[in-house]
Amino acid sequence: MADYKIKVWRQSPLGIGPGGGEGPGGKEGKFETYTINNIDSDLSFLEMLDILNQQLLQENNIPIAFDHDCREGICGACSLVINGVPHGPESSTTTCQLYMRHFEHNSTIIVEPFRAKAFPVIQDLVVDRSAFDRIMQAGGYISVHTGAATDANTVLIAKQSADDAFTAATCIGCGACVAACKNASAMLFVAAKTSQLGLLPQGQPEKTNRTLKMVQQMQLEGFGNCSNHYECEAACPKNIPASYIAQLNKDFLISSFTNKEFECQNDNCYES
Amino acid sequence: MSISLHAKIPDGPLADKWDNQLAHFNLVSPNNKPKYKVIVVGSGLAGASASASLAELGYQVDCFTFHDSPRRAHSVAAQGGINAAKNYRNDGDSIYRLFYDTIKGGDFRSREANVYRLAQISGQIIDHCVAQGIPFARDYAGYLDNRSFGGVQVSRTFYARGQTGQQLLLGAYGALNHQIHQGKVTMHTRTEMLELVVEDDVAKGIIVRNLVTGEISRHSAHAVIIASGGYSNLYYLSTNAQACNVTATYRAYKKGALFANPCFTQIHPTCIPASNENQSKLTLMSESLRNDGRIWVPKKLGDKRSPEAIPDNERDYFLERRYPAFGNLVPRDIASRAVKNICDQGYGVGSTGHGVYLDLADAIQKLGLKTVKERYGNLFEMYQRITDDDPSQTPMKIYPALHYTMGGLWVDYHLMSNIQGLFVLGEANFSDHGANRLGASALMQGLADGYFIAPPSIGHYLATYQPELPDSQSSAFNLALEKVDNRVNKLVNISGQHSADYFHRQLGKIMWENCGMSRNEQQLTSALEQIPQLREQFWQDLKITGSDKMLNAQLEKAGRVADYLEFAEVLCHDALARNESCGAHFREESQSTSGEAKRDDEHYSYTAAWEYKGDDNTPQLHKEMLNHDEVKPSNRSYK
Ligand SMILES: Cc1cc2nc3c(=O)[nH]c(=O)nc-3n(C[C@H](O)[C@H](O)[C@H](O)COP(=O)(O)OP(=O)(O)OC[C@H]3O[C@@H](n4cnc5c(N)ncnc54)[C@H](O)[C@@H]3O)c2cc1C
Ligand code: FES
Numbered sequence: 001m002a003d004y005k006i007k008v009w010r011q012s013p014l015g016i017g018p019g020g021g022e023g024p025g026g027k028e029g030k031f032e033t034y035t036i037n038n039i040d041s042d043l044s045f046l047e048m049l050d051i052l053n054q055q056l057l058q059e060n061n062i063p064i065a066f067d068h069d070c071r072e073g074i075c076g077a078c079s080l081v082i083n084g085v086p087h088g089p090e091s092s093t094t095t096c097q098l099y100m101r102h103f104e105h106n107s108t109i110i111v112e113p114f115r116a117k118a119f120p121v122i123q124d125l126v127v128d129r130s131a132f133d134r135i136m137q138a139g140g141y142i143s144v145h146t147g148a149a150t151d152a153n154t155v156l157i158a159k160q161s162a163d164d165a166f167t168a169a170t171c172i173g174c175g176a177c178v179a180a181c182k183n184a185s186a187m188l189f190v191a192a193k194t195s196q197l198g199l200l201p202q203g204q205p206e207k208t209n210r211t212l213k214m215v216q217q218m219q220l221e222g223f224g225n226c227s228n229h230y231e232c233e234a235a236c237p238k239n240i241p242a243s244y245i246a247q248l249n250k251d252f253l254i255s256s257f258t259n260k261e262f263e264c265q266n267d268n269c270y271e272s
Numbered sequence: 273m274s275i276s277l278h279a280k281i282p283d284g285p286l287a288d289k290w291d292n293q294l295a296h297f298n299l300v301s302p303n304n305k306p307k308y309k310v311i312v313v314g315s316g317l318a319g320a321s322a323s324a325s326l327a328e329l330g331y332q333v334d335c336f337t338f339h340d341s342p343r344r345a346h347s348v349a350a351q352g353g354i355n356a357a358k359n360y361r362n363d364g365d366s367i368y369r370l371f372y373d374t375i376k377g378g379d380f381r382s383r384e385a386n387v388y389r390l391a392q393i394s395g396q397i398i399d400h401c402v403a404q405g406i407p408f409a410r411d412y413a414g415y416l417d418n419r420s421f422g423g424v425q426v427s428r429t430f431y432a433r434g435q436t437g438q439q440l441l442l443g444a445y446g447a448l449n450h451q452i453h454q455g456k457v458t459m460h461t462r463t464e465m466l467e468l469v470v471e472d473d474v475a476k477g478i479i480v481r482n483l484v485t486g487e488i489s490r491h492s493a494h495a496v497i498i499a500s501g502g503y504s505n506l507y508y509l510s511t512n513a514q515a516c517n518v519t520a521t522y523r524a525y526k527k528g529a530l531f532a533n534p535c536f537t538q539i540h541p542t543c544i545p546a547s548n549e550n551q552s553k554l555t556l557m558s559e560s561l562r563n564d565g566r567i568w569v570p571k572k573l574g575d576k577r578s579p580e581a582i583p584d585n586e587r588d589y590f591l592e593r594r595y596p597a598f599g600n601l602v603p604r605d606i607a608s609r610a611v612k613n614i615c616d617q618g619y620g621v622g623s624t625g626h627g628v629y630l631d632l633a634d635a636i637q638k639l640g641l642k643t644v645k646e647r648y649g650n651l652f653e654m655y656q657r658i659t660d661d662d663p664s665q666t667p668m669k670i671y672p673a674l675h676y677t678m679g680g681l682w683v684d685y686h687l688m689s690n691i692q693g694l695f696v697l698g699e700a701n702f703s704d705h706g707a708n709r710l711g712a713s714a715l716m717q718g719l720a721d722g723y724f725i726a727p728p729s730i731g732h733y734l735a736t737y738q739p740e741l742p743d744s745q746s747s748a749f750n751l752a753l754e755k756v757d758n759r760v761n762k763l764v765n766i767s768g769q770h771s772a773d774y775f776h777r778q779l780g781k782i783m784w785e786n787c788g789m790s791r792n793e794q795q796l797t798s799a800l801e802q803i804p805q806l807r808e809q810f811w812q813d814l815k816i817t818g819s820d821k822m823l824n825a826q827l828e829k830a831g832r833v834a835d836y837l838e839f840a841e842v843l844c845h846d847a848l849a850r851n852e853s854c855g856a857h858f859r860e861e862s863q864s865t866s867g868e869a870k871r872d873d874e875h876y877s878y879t880a881a882w883e884y885k886g887d888d889n890t891p892q893l894h895k896e897m898l899n900h901d902e903v904k905p906s907n908r909s910y911k
Pocket of ligand 1: 513519697
């Protein structure tokens with residue numbers, strides 16, 4: 001059993017709290033510190049927050065908003081920057097799979113949202129990551145009509161390509177890569193997505209267009225540039241290697257040469 | 273509304289029924305399709321695949337999910353794989369065999385025609401998914417790999433490492449994104465459906481709440497699809513995600529849709545046990561561990577020694593003892609009940625006593641650690657991350673948990689409920705799995721429903737329907753909206769003492785103890801007394817802080833728990849009325865002298881479909897009798 005001080009970011013950008021008053025943390029947001037005692041070391045970080053929220057509720061305070069769902073490291077809903085690190089101190093671990101045994105008794109734990117211009121805060125620790133969805137909508141798919149496919153074994157795929165594509169495909173879309181990057185770049189996310197499809201034969205016909213459109217959308221969303229520090233790789237709970245970024249750089253370069261219509265639409269233009 | 277349980281199964285021999293149906297579906301002409309609007313609630317495998325495929329055809333689609341992105345639906349968590357009768361292994365698989373296995377696995381409580389169609393479509397699903405770029409496992413020659421799963425004798429399961437659900441969902445999400453990009457699907461994220469609107473016995477639309485702003489709005493359409501997933505976490509602890517719930521289907525039930533076989537709930541034997549009472553979920557550990565692991569408890573009551581210190585002759589390998597022929601590989605339901613039994617007798621291990629050892633020591637000694645790690649390395653890691661124990665050093669602890677719900681809204685062959693224009697897909701409907709689902713069959717069913725069955729079936733329905741959009745300002749919409757508004761207000765203003773979670777936990781306890789792995793009349797009657805009391809307490813003593821005009825997780829949860837508190841009763845009524853043991857439903861009154869489940873075909877060969885009769889009345893049972901023309905019911909034996 002351990003005790004902690006939880007210093008947590010509270011913010012209510014909508015500015016609507018109970019009785020029409022200001023929400024927790026106000027519109028601009030601020031840190032609040034809470035004390036929580038007798039935490040079992042076998043509890044997960046989110047279960048600790050559940051208990052803190054029960055405590056807040058009992059004290060007539062408003063519980064802290066945070067995103068979560070599967071609690072088994074696969075849906076990508078949970079986020080949080082814990083003591084300065086997206087998903088906390090353990091490597092290859094999402095916040096929902098982080099356990100309190102990794103935190104010392106009587107320590108102060110600082111909890112913040114994933115911060116990025118493209119991820120506006122909705123409430124407290126909940127941010128809007130729909131920019132990722134819009135990047136995917138711009139071209140992150142193979143446009144096959146239901147019913148059009150030929151027998152699955154007519155396309156042979158070398159095991160190595162299938163495995164490489166799979167590694168890229170394990171991205172859970174959590175956004176830790178963006179939160180870890182000092183430029184809030186989404187390059188690792190986009191690279192994982194373009195590489196998954198680009199490495200497979202089915203993905204070839206649309207490759208040029210896909211790469212250009214997704215990169216363009218990434219820029220429009222206000223994500224920063226990649227300056228090759230690879231903090232993203234270190235923060236990725238699924239260990240997606242930054243080498244996919246090199247692959248994207250290469251694909252992007254080739255695509256922009258072969259597609260004359262493409263023009264960069266943003267001063268924050270992609271530099272490869 | 274008068275209830276008709278007409279399943280609308282097409283004529284002809286079993287193998288020709290779907291083709292006959294396809295040949296006779298009404299069609300909507302291409303230039304008329306854009307005039308029709310379909311609402312889809314849910315963006316999991318079933319909802320995303322249906323939305324994308326309907327939009328590809330030209331219909332306007334509005335898709336709703338309470339998640340922040342369609343990609344987070346709980347389909348994402350499926351691990352093992354997806355079945356298809358491709359017979360790529362040349363091991364004797366066929367459409368018929370997949371059909372047969374599914375019927376038998378479901379303990380003869382499903383509709384033959386539906387199951388046969390599922391098996392027929394299974395191959396097309398794999399074709400489509402490969403075309404979408406889903407990175408299924410392959411062999412060195414570049415061909416798709418298969419494994420055997422869930423105790424069947426052929427290798428028909430396609431998989432993408434341990435993350436098949438995630439990959440399939442990303443494929444469906446891609447197809448959905450394509451249509452969103454084309455402007456044919458309007459996606460509403462962080463939006464929860466709270467009411468179905470029904471006018472003149474026809475589904476006309478839904479009422480939703482925006483979870484960020486609290487705004488309540490109305491949406492009308494020519495057809496409504498519910499693909500909202502299963503209700504396992506009614507039991508509080510389950511392998512499902514935190515937000516999985518019964519609200520969408522239960523709200524439809526209260527508007528007249530029949531709820532079929534609610535008591536068919538599947539329990540998975542190998543989950544990581546709860547280690548303390550604040551735990552929020554149970555994580556599934558793949559069943560494959562039972563291939564090499566031995567399950568045991570100490571022979572001596574209250575033996576607190578560490579497992580390594582307990583010599584072999586003081587261990588009770590109770591599955592091997594009770595089921596010498598199958599040993600640790602008995603089916604899911606048998607294993608689960610045996611584990612619970614032994615723990616109820618006080619032999620359980622771990623801090624709560626709700627756990628048994630799953631020991632790989634013998635396998636490690638025989639095969640070497642390297643081989644064992646090759647097989648189960650990722651599971652070892654996952655287990656260690658959660659429990660801090662290394663399974664290569666000390667046995668794992670496991671305990672059964674709620675995992676999947678075969679029950680759901682009643683649908684006919686067209687996947688339409690008894691309410692005209694309300695279609696139900698995926699885990700939310702009751703079709704195909706009978707009283708017990710086989711491993712790797714839920715993903716198959718969700719995608720069959722969404723990609724291949726719903727699109728022509730809905731076209732068939734729409735073809736007879738006028739293209740004017742139902743008026744969303746009608747009195748039915750006004751009433752439904754008002755109801756949602758009142759309910760939300762009521763919930764925020766109770767000002768009691770306890771959180772929604774507190775009540776959910778209590779409900780889970782009542783259900784697990786009285787309507788869990790094995791059920792009897794006395795327990796079920798007791799549950800039916802306790803649930804209304806808890807519900808009353810909930811409505812008097814719930815506490816929510818913050819307003820309904822902000823992101824308020826407590827309020828969201830309270831609405832879902834409120835529905836669970838009513839639905840639990842329907843489930844118990846169903847369990848009580850079915851006085852036979854079949855599939856996952858074990859009635860203690862219906863067992864052989866050796867404790868085996870006894871099915872009663874003479875009295876219970878039907879689908880139980882429950883009709884809402886008002887808040888203060890018992891729901892009414894309707895029966896759809898099942899015909900077993902093709903496969904004669906036999907005993908599911910594991911000896
Ligand atoms: C841990 C685990 C492992 C599994 N492994 C396998 C496996 O290996 N093979 C297999 O075949 N099956 C497996 N299953 C079962 C299978 O994953 C599910 O049955 C299936 O994915 C359900 O898909 P669905 O589309 O019906 O529902 P879901 O994927 O649960 O989607 C439900 C959707 O509905 C939305 N929704 C719900 N209610 C509302 C509402 N009121 N308003 C708005 N939106 C709403 C949600 O936001 C979500 O988008 C597993 C299940 C679990 C839990
Ligand atoms: S809650 Fe799903 S990944 Fe953490």
